[in-house]
Ligand code: ADP
């Protein structure tokens with residue numbers, strides 16, 4: 266019990282989750298040898314069929330969280346449960362099986378694809394490892410290419426370097442889904458793409474999500490993108506979770522001052538609409554030496570003395586909406 270004290274897990278919804286992350290810590294060795302906690306005792310869960318969006322400023326630990334789930338990054342402590350099984354201590358052989366169920370899509374599509382192989386073979390790559398016959402692999406790959414709008418007769422033989430960013434990302438999506446995973450972790454999947462192409466890729470992802478009954482963790486710093494795809498949102502700041510809740514609620518009625526500041530710092534699409542309030546100012550503190558108590562307090566407009574002394578735990582501020590704040594914002598209006 267005591268190991269969970271101070272972590273704040275009130276927002277976890279229990280045993281039906283497909284993915285459950287409890288109190289995980291990921292550390293890196295910084296230049297000079299000091300240790301930084303990129304992810305500092307965070308907890309969240311993802312229900313089957315749900316898309317959870319993870320947002321927060323650059324460096325808050327979003328990618329590290331995604332990588333920790335796939336055990337690309339090792340956790341120092343905590344628990345990760347996937348599909349009813351603890352995977353944080355799984356062996357490499359066990360992880361190979363689990364990873365088939367958990368695919369990742371990265372920001373840089375071209376860089377994540379083998380540049381020397383034909384697109385058809387790139388999509389079939391994961392199936393090679395799982396020992397499916399060559400003819401079947403080819404059929405699955407061609408079917409997947411068709412589904413992402415890149416018909417194999419035109420695109421099957423080209424190499425990833427001959428594709429546009431949007432096309433390459435569609436190949437990455439086809440490759441991930443060819444394995445029929447349950448969970449896809451998308452790490453800034455459209456951040457490197459032109460705005461006009463972003464919607465196209467997001468639509469394909471949404472379509473495939475329905476067709477293949479996928480569960481998605483969608484990481485992005487772009488709040489508009491996350492809002493459009495997510496059922497729930499998790500907001501991170503300096504390695505911690507600040508707020509979790511239904512996407513519409515969190516955007517309409519943010520409870521954590523950081524969420525509010527993040528939303529206020531997004532320029533409104535309507536130029537006549539004024540900014541909602543004070544935007545974020547001040548630099549993000551160094552993760553090597555995070556503020557005591559609440560990590561956001563040094564930039565928080567409502568911080569008081571207690572915020573420096575006691576770390577706020579996750580508490581339910583409205584049904585289904587949780588914030589780690591001593592002074593959560595009341596519903597505006
Ligand atoms: P985000 O994806 O939210 O931008 P990251 O998870 O990439 O954040 O990084 C979280 C923190 O960990 C940052 O302070 C970053 O500088 C640090 N970090 C990430 N990767 C490494 C690494 N390989 N070595 C040392 N520090 C790292």
Ligand code: MG
Nearest residue numbers: 327328329453
């Ligand atoms: Mg990142």
